[in-house]
Amino acid sequence: WEDQYTLSIRYMVSKGGSEALLQTLVDTARTASPDYDILLPLFRLLAKVGLRDKKFGQKALELEALDVTLILARKNLSHSQNLLHCLWALRVFAASVTTGAMLGINGAMELLFKVITPYTQKRTRIIRAATEVLAALLKSSNRRAVNRGYVTSLLKLHQDWHCHDAANAYVLIRRALLLCLKHIANLGSGREAFLAAQGMEILFSTTENCLDDNDLEPVVSIIIQILRQCYPKSTLPLVTATSAYTFSVPGSIPSETPCVLTEEDFEDDADEEVDKDSDSEDVKEQDDDLETDVNKLTSKPGLDRPEEELMQYEAMCVELSCNFEELESKPGDDLHFEETQDAKHSHIPTVTSPKQHCLNKDQSSWRQESQDTVQTSLLSMVKMGRSTMHPASKKGPGMNAYQNMQSSGLGIDSSGKEIPDIQVSLKQDAWDIDMISCPSISASFSNSARPTETAEVVDKLLQTYPKHLPFHDPHLYMAKSRRTRSVANFKMMAFPDFWGHCPPPSAQSMLERKRGVQRIKIFEDVQRLIQPCDVINKVVFSLDEPWSLQDTASDCLRFSSEFESGNLRKAIQVREREYDLLVNTDVNSSQHQQWFYFKVSGMRAAVPYRFNIINCEKPNSQFNYGMQPTLYSVKEALLGRPTWIRMGYEICYYKNHYRQSAAIAGGASEKCFYTLTFVVTFPHSEDACYLAYHYPYTYTALMTHLDILEKSVNPKQIYFRQEVLCQTLGGNSCPLVTITAMPESSSSDHLEQFRQRPYQVITARVHPGESNSSWVMKGALEFLVSSDPVARLLRENFIFKIIPMLNPDGVINGNHRCSLKGEDLNRQWLSPSAHLQPTIYHAKGLLYYLSRVGRSPRVFCDFHGHSQKKNVFLYGCSIKETLWQAESTVGTSTISEDITYRTLPKILDKLAPAFTMSSCSFLVEKSRASTARVVVWREMGVSRSYTMESSYCGCNQGPYQGLQFGTSELEEMGAMFCLGLLILELKSVSCSHQLLTHAATLLHADEEALDHHLQRRCSSSSSVTSELDDEPPCMEEIDYITDSSSDPEGSFSELDRQIQECAFNKDEGGEEEEGPGQGRKTTP
C-alpha cells in the first residue's frame, strides 16, 4: 500500500497540493489565536507530503511557511505536542539546502539548541526530533554553528547521553548528535574547533569499549567517520615525493631538484578529492572513453619509421631463411633422441600434484634420467577439470600456514630420506642470506673477510640444496645475477629468487574478512594520537638516511630491500610490534606505489606483528576482498619447504590521513594515500622472511629460466632460439625467444612446411608490478618445450615469438608500472623511440617486419595482471562492439569485421579453470590507443590482438571459486592459453588438412571425455559466471563518505512512523515520552 500511498501523494503534489497545504498553514497560523485542532493534523499532512515533494522547501520559503512555523515553535516551547509537530515540519523544510540555510539565518539553530540543552531524559521524543532537525540544518549551516561555538556543547551532549544511556535506549538521539558533529567536521574551521575542544579524545574514549557493540553500530560508524575526517592531515614521512632512486636518461635534461616534502597546511576543505584510478586496463571503461571515430577505428596508420629499418629484424627471424644443413649429418641420431626424449621432459605446470614436481629430477641432466616419470598430458588435465583440487583447510588467525605443509613430504629428498644436517646449519647464523652477495661485487670489498666466507657459506648451503625444484638452479641464478644491472647497484640477492620456489601442496582459500577489522585498525591509528604512551616512532630502515640504521636495537625487526625487485624505502617502528612501511615510487617518478617486496628478520615466532604500508596509491584493492600478501621463510626453505605462501590476517586497505599537495602531486587536486595493513605471525624466531605484494619473479629468474629451458630441450627436435631483442635504458638485455619444431629433414618439402608455419606472438611483464603475468608466461614457456603431445603439435604447426619481459629495468628496480624514464611503456606503442623506449620500439619493429613479409601472427597477446578484478580474462578489439556500446550507428552496416576475435576467449572459457568469458571486453577506448593491444590490432591488422589479465587475487567462479591463485594456477593458465591457440587453429578455415588429421588422432582418445568436459564447463559456467558481481559486498564502507548527502539520515518511512505513532498516542490523550527500546527497533 506504501506505493499506492506515495503515488496518490505524488499526484496531489502535481496538482498543487503542497502549495494549498502550505497556504492553509500560513493562513491558519496567522490568525489571532491559531486553532491547533486544525494545525496539528495539517502539520502531519505537511510532513508526509513534504517528504515526497522535492521542491517543498522552496515552496515553503516562497509562501513564508518557514517563518510561521518557527514562530509557532517558539510559542510552544513548553507545549510538547505542538512543538513536536512544528519540529516535524521544520525537519522537512530543512531537507533542502536553501531553506536549511534560511532557517539557520532566521535563528532556527538557536531555538533547537534551547530545546536539546542541557541534557535531560525528559521529553525525549521532542529532543530526538529537534536533534534530527539540527542535523539536517547543519548540512548547510555548519559554519554558523562553528561560529556560535556549538562544537563544545555538542560534544558535551554526546558525553552526557553516552554516560546516561547505558541501556542504549536512545541510540537515534545519539546518532543525530553525532551527525551534527560530522557536518561541522566537513569544514576546516569545524575540524579546528573540534580538535580544540578535545573532540578526538572525547569520541575516542566514549567508543573505546563499544567498538563491536551491535546495538551501537549506528553510533560507532559515525564516530569513526568523524575521527577519520578530523585526524590532522600530514605529508608522508619522506624527504622527497620522488623515488629514492634516480636514473639519468641518456639525452634528456636531468629533472630539476626533487620536490622536498615539507609540512603543509591541509586544512582547506579539499576533502572531496576525486579518486581517479590511473591504472591502464584496471577500470571499467566509461562510455565516453570509447573510440567512436569510425575513421580512427578503420584506418591503418602508416609506418612510424623508415621502411629500410625493418630489415634489421630479418636477423631475428632466421627460421625463415635457415637451411638446416646439419640435419643431414647424423641421420641415426634422430631416432635415438626421440626414444629417450619422450619420457624425459614432460613437465607441465600442474596444480594437482606438486609432489610430482619434486619427483622430477634435475632437468638439466635429462639425458641421464631414468624413464620412470609419469607422463601427464595437458588434455588429461582439462579432462580432470580440477576435480582433485582441495583448498587448504581454513586457518584461524595466528596459525602458521606452513604447518599445513608438514606432512606434504616437502622436507624429504628424492630418495625419501629427510634432508640431513639442516638443523645443524640452522643453529648457526651463517646461513643468513645477507652474506650472499654477488661475487663480482663483493670483490670490491676484498679488504674484508667476507668474500671467502660468503663463498663458503654458499657452498655449504648448496650442499643442502634439494634437487627437486624444476627449472631452477641456484648456481646459475647467482651467475646470471652478476649481469643484472640495477640503478642502485644492488649487491644482494633475495634468498627466494636465488633458492627457488615450489608451489604449496594445496591451494589457499581467500581470507574471510574479519568483521569490523577496518574500524579496529583505524581506531588503533587514532590511538597513536590520543594515547601516545606506547608509541615509539623510530626509523629502523631508510634508503634516504641509511645512517639512521646504525643504532638499531635488538628489540626491533630488521628490514632490507636492496635486492632485485625490492622496493621498501623506509620502515618506522610505531609500537613494539607495529611498523609503518613506505614503498619506493617508480624510478624517476613520484607515483605508482603498490608493489612491495622486502626482507624482514630479527623476529620472534608466533607473536603477531602488524605492518602498515602507508603510501599505497590505488583507491581500492583486492586486499579488501580476500587477497593475502605472500611470504617466504628462509628457515622453512632450508627445512625443505622453499615456498611462497599467502600469509597475513586482519587485512584491510583504507584511506589514511596522509596527503600530498596538488603542486607536488602534479595534479589538479590534493593526492590521498591508502594504508594496506596486515598482521603476520612468523613461523620461526630469528628467521629471515620475505614479504611481497605477489609472488616475485625477477629478471634474473627469467634469464636463468630461459637458459635452463634451452638446455632442457632436445635440439634435434625443438628449435629453441634465445636472442637479444635490444638493450634497455638500464643496460640489460631484453630477451626474445623463438620456439618451434625442427623441420623433419632438410628436404625442400620439410623446409617449406617449416617456413610456412604461422606465427604466434606473446609478450608479458610490460608492467613490472604484474609478476603474475610472468608466472603465466613461465607456464606457457615450459609447456611449449614439453613433450606433451599438444605442445609437440603446436611446435610442428606454429612459430612462437615470445618476449617474456618487455620491461626488464622496471622489474629489476622494483617499479610497479614504469620504465626507468618514469613512463608507462604500455602507453608508448603509437610512436615509440628507439632510444627512449627501446623494447617497445623493437617489439613493434619485429611485428612490423612480420607484417611486411606477409607473416602477421595468428594471435598477439600481451600478458598482464589485474589488481581490481578476479579470474583471468581477455581484452580484445572490435569496431562493431565499440560502436554499438557507444550507441553510435554511423556506418556500422558497411563495416565488415572478422568476428573470430571472440573465438579464443570462448575456447579458454571452456578449457581453463581460471578463465572467464564474462569479464572479457572487446571495446576500443581512446585512452588505450597507445597500448600494445590496440596498436597491433590497428597498425598490423591482427584481428586477434589481446591483453590477457590475470587477477592478483584468485577466482570467484569455476573450479577455483573461493581460492587465491598460487603459482601453479597461474602457470597452468599459461599452458591452457597455448592449448587454446591449437584449438583456435583447428576451428579456423585456414587450418591445414595435415594438422586436422594429426589433431584428430591426438584428440580422438580424449575426445569423449573432452567433449563431456567442455559441455559440463559450458553449462556450469553459464549459470555460475553469468553477471556475477565482481566483488562480494564488503562488510564495511571502504572509506568514509565525504559527500554527506548520501548518508541515510533517517528515511521517509522513519519519519512517517514517528508521525503515525504519535497520532496513535494522541488518540489516547497522553503525552508520552519516547520509551526505552523504541530507538532500537528502528536501528537500520
Ligand SMILES: [Zn+2]
Ligand atoms: Zn598491466
